[in-house]
Amino acid sequence: MLAEYLTRGVKAGLVAGLVFGLFMAIVANPLVAYADELNHAATEDGLDTSHSSEQNAEHGHGHDTHDGSGEANHQNTAVSMGVNKTVSVVSGGLWAVLLGGIVFGIGFYFLEPAIPGTGATKSYVLGIAGFVTTSGAPWLVLPPVSPGAQQSLPTETRLLLYGGMIVAGGLTCLLAGGVYNRLRESNGGTIAAVGAAVPFALLAIPTVLAPTNAVEGALSPDLRAGLTGLFVFGQVLVWLVLATTHAQFRSADDSSAEFATSNPDSAVVGD
Numbered sequence: 001m002l003a004e005y006l007t008r009g010v011k012a013g014l015v016a017g018l019v020f021g022l023f024m025a026i027v028a029n030p031l032v033a034y035a036d037e038l039n040h041a042a043t044e045d046g047l048d049t050s051h052s053s054e055q056n057a058e059h060g061h062g063h064d065t066h067d068g069s070g071e072a073n074h075q076n077t078a079v080s081m082g083v084n085k086t087v088s089v090v091s092g093g094l095w096a097v098l099l100g101g102i103v104f105g106i107g108f109y110f111l112e113p114a115i116p117g118t119g120a121t122k123s124y125v126l127g128i129a130g131f132v133t134t135s136g137a138p139w140l141v142l143p144p145v146s147p148g149a150q151q152s153l154p155t156e157t158r159l160l161l162y163g164g165m166i167v168a169g170g171l172t173c174l175l176a177g178g179v180y181n182r183l184r185e186s187n188g189g190t191i192a193a194v195g196a197a198v199p200f201a202l203l204a205i206p207t208v209l210a211p212t213n214a215v216e217g218a219l220s221p222d223l224r225a226g227l228t229g230l231f232v233f234g235q236v237l238v239w240l241v242l243a244t245t246h247a248q249f250r251s252a253d254d255s256s257a258e259f260a261t262s263n264p265d266s267a268v269v270g271d
Contacts, residue, residue, distance in 0.1 A: 020093060149216065
């Protein structure tokens with residue numbers, strides 16, 4: 001039974017990985033590359049201003065250093081960028097497959113009875129919980145940052161905060177599901193939905209207590225906002241495709257099981 005759930009989750013992950021990989025290749029990577037170019041140009045402008053006298057001295061000695069090394073550097077940079085883009089697309093696809101196997105495979109197997117709703121609703125509820133756990137809750141403390149941005153908190157601190165908010169987000173989703181199931185039995189769906197929203201207010205506590213992570217960058221505010229929106233949309237897209245595909249696979253599997261149960265002799269051939 002677990003193998004069946006895991007297979008279904010991995011298949012949903014494969015579909016989501018394909019969609020997310022295309023999104024990365026067509027939309028996200030070109031915009032991130034453009035942001036990197038702007039950051040690089042800003043850095044070069046700063047270096048040109050601070051080292052203009054050194055460059056003038058070098059040019060005064062002659063031009064024998066221009067032997068094609070600049071062209072080679074550009075080629076190496078292009079190859080490196082191409083490799084980075086390919087790695088980002090592949091890693092994004094594998095991330096979706098991993099989420100499908102763990103969350104919609106193993107996680108759904110153990111949590112299905114406790115997930116509110118019926119049928120496809122369970123898949124979408126789990127998708128929302130997955131987004132809140134892995135992205136929504138951590139972003140309350142560490143919002144997405146644009147490429148090249150400088151952050152005040154050290155990497156170790158940010159990792160601890162991110163991991164802590166993942167745990168907090170997961171526990172909050174479990175608590176909300178428990179509250180919903182408890183209230184629905186005695187007060188109906190509307191009251192249960194309102195009560196299930198209350199635990200999410202608890203996420204404000206670590207958000208207020210967490211240290212501030214100041215972010216500085218050379219990009220314009222509009223471009224930073226656009227990149228942040230792009231990152232958020234990408235994660236929403238992954239979880240939406242995962243939930244939708246998982247719901248479709250569950251429906252198809254349930255229909256096949258019902259057909260096999262109602263037609264036990266359908267596979268039997270006459271002598």
